[in-house]
Amino acid sequence: MAIDLSYSAEVRALTERTRDFIHDSVLPIEDAHNGDITAAGGDDVRVKLQQAARDAAVFAPHAPVEYGGHGLGMSDRAPIFEAAGYSLFGPTALNIAAPDEGNMHLLAEIANPAQKQQYLEPLARGEIRSAFAMTEPAPGAGSDPSALSTRAVRCDGGWRIDGHKWFITGADGAGLFIIMARTSGEPGQRGGATMFLAPGDTPGIRLQRHIDTLDRSMIGGHCELLFDDVFVPDSAVLGAVDRGFEHAQVRLGPARMTHVMRWLGAARRGHDVAVAHVAGRQGFGSRLGDLGMVQKMIADNEIDIAATRALLLRACWELDNGDLAANSTSIAKTFAAEAICRIVDRSVQMCGGLGVSEDLPLARLLREVRPFRIYDGPSEVHRWAIAKRAIGAAKRAQPSGE
Missing domain, CATH: 1.10.540.10 (Acyl-CoA dehydrogenase/oxidase, N-terminal domain)
Known part of the structure; x- marks a missing residue:
C-alpha cells in the first residue's frame, strides 16, 4: 500500500x-x-x-x-x-x-443543532471565547478525572451546580463555559460525570483570581472559579447525562495533537533564531556554527522536529480514520512536549547570553513551552497509560491458565 x-x-x-x-x-x-x-x-x-x-x-x-x-x-x-x-x-x-479550538471540536461532534447555533457558531466566528471547566483543587479532579467532586443536582427545570475549579484557561472574559460536574456516584468512581453549557454571565459563576503561571500568551489567563448554586436548564446538558467522561474523549486526543502542532511551530522559531545566530557569530577562530558541539545541538534539534512531526502525523491519521487514537496521541504528546522543551533549551544555549535576554524571543519561548509537559496530562501520567495498555495487551495474548 x-x-x-x-x-x-x-x-x-x-x-x-x-x-x-x-x-x-x-x-x-x-x-x-x-x-x-x-x-x-x-x-x-x-x-x-x-x-x-x-x-x-x-x-x-x-x-x-x-x-x-x-x-x-x-x-x-x-x-x-x-x-x-x-x-x-x-x-x-x-x-x-486552546481551549477554544478543542471546545469547537467537542461542540461540533456532541452538541445538538440548537446548541451549535447558540454556542458553536459564535465561537467559530470569533464572536465569543470559551473555557473548559474540569480541573479542581486537590482532592478533586486533576490528572485523575475520576476524582471529580463538583456536583450537579437535578432541580425543577434543570440542574444546580456547586463546585470549585482552578487552572481554567481562558475563563476571564469567556462567553461560554463547558462545565464538567458529577451527576452520579462519588469522587474516585469511574463514570457519573455530565457536561453542561453555561453562558459566561450565568449567575453564580465567580472568578476568584488569576493563577500566575510561567506562560503569558493564552488569553483570559488560568483562573480559579467558584460555582455557587449555578442554575442551568435541561437544555444545557451537552451530550447525555452521566456520559461526560466518555464524551470528553472526543476532545482529548485531537486537542493534544493541536497543542503539539502549535508548540512545534514555536520550537521551530526558536531553532531558526539559533541557527541564524550561530551561522554568523564568530568565536574561537571560526563561526560558532562550524564547531562540532554546536553542530550536534543543531542536528539534535532537527531530529526532534522530524520525529515530533512523524508521531503527530501518525496520530492524526488515526483520528481522521475515526479511531480515538488514545495510545498514539499519548505517545505523540509525551514525546513532543519533551522534545519541544529540548529544542528551545538547546536554542537558548547556542545563543549564550542573548538567549536568556529579551533581545531574542528564546527566553519567552522557553517560558511558554515548559508547561506543555504538564498541560493536557503530565508526561508521567501518559507514560503510565502507555505502559498499562502494553501490559494489558500482553496479558490478553497469554494462553489461559498462565
Missing part, C-alpha cells in the same frame, strides 16, 4: 498564506510586547488580529465551513497550525488557540 505524505494544493496554499500572515502581521505585535497577550491588549488585540486573519483568508482552518471556517481534518491542520504557532499570538489570530 502506497503511503502519501503530500498535501493538497489547497492546504499548501493555506499554509503559505499563514506563514506570510504570521511574519507580516503577528510577529511584530508579539515581539513588541514580549509575548504577553494581556500587555498587547487582550481581547482588543484578539479582535484586531482575527479580523486581519479573515482579510488574509487564513481564519479558522479547522472550523466547519458553514460557520466561516475551512473545515480541514486533523492531518491537513498540522502544517497550518504549525505555521500559526511560529508566533505565540498566531493561534489566537487564527482562532485555533
Whole structure:
C-alpha cells in the first residue's frame, strides 16, 4: 500500500498564506510586547488580529465551513497550525488557540443543532471565547478525572451546580463555559460525570483570581472559579447525562495533537533564531556554527522536529480514520512536549547570553513551552497509560491458565 505524505494544493496554499500572515502581521505585535497577550491588549488585540486573519483568508482552518471556517481534518491542520504557532499570538489570530479550538471540536461532534447555533457558531466566528471547566483543587479532579467532586443536582427545570475549579484557561472574559460536574456516584468512581453549557454571565459563576503561571500568551489567563448554586436548564446538558467522561474523549486526543502542532511551530522559531545566530557569530577562530558541539545541538534539534512531526502525523491519521487514537496521541504528546522543551533549551544555549535576554524571543519561548509537559496530562501520567495498555495487551495474548 502506497503511503502519501503530500498535501493538497489547497492546504499548501493555506499554509503559505499563514506563514506570510504570521511574519507580516503577528510577529511584530508579539515581539513588541514580549509575548504577553494581556500587555498587547487582550481581547482588543484578539479582535484586531482575527479580523486581519479573515482579510488574509487564513481564519479558522479547522472550523466547519458553514460557520466561516475551512473545515480541514486533523492531518491537513498540522502544517497550518504549525505555521500559526511560529508566533505565540498566531493561534489566537487564527482562532485555533486552546481551549477554544478543542471546545469547537467537542461542540461540533456532541452538541445538538440548537446548541451549535447558540454556542458553536459564535465561537467559530470569533464572536465569543470559551473555557473548559474540569480541573479542581486537590482532592478533586486533576490528572485523575475520576476524582471529580463538583456536583450537579437535578432541580425543577434543570440542574444546580456547586463546585470549585482552578487552572481554567481562558475563563476571564469567556462567553461560554463547558462545565464538567458529577451527576452520579462519588469522587474516585469511574463514570457519573455530565457536561453542561453555561453562558459566561450565568449567575453564580465567580472568578476568584488569576493563577500566575510561567506562560503569558493564552488569553483570559488560568483562573480559579467558584460555582455557587449555578442554575442551568435541561437544555444545557451537552451530550447525555452521566456520559461526560466518555464524551470528553472526543476532545482529548485531537486537542493534544493541536497543542503539539502549535508548540512545534514555536520550537521551530526558536531553532531558526539559533541557527541564524550561530551561522554568523564568530568565536574561537571560526563561526560558532562550524564547531562540532554546536553542530550536534543543531542536528539534535532537527531530529526532534522530524520525529515530533512523524508521531503527530501518525496520530492524526488515526483520528481522521475515526479511531480515538488514545495510545498514539499519548505517545505523540509525551514525546513532543519533551522534545519541544529540548529544542528551545538547546536554542537558548547556542545563543549564550542573548538567549536568556529579551533581545531574542528564546527566553519567552522557553517560558511558554515548559508547561506543555504538564498541560493536557503530565508526561508521567501518559507514560503510565502507555505502559498499562502494553501490559494489558500482553496479558490478553497469554494462553489461559498462565
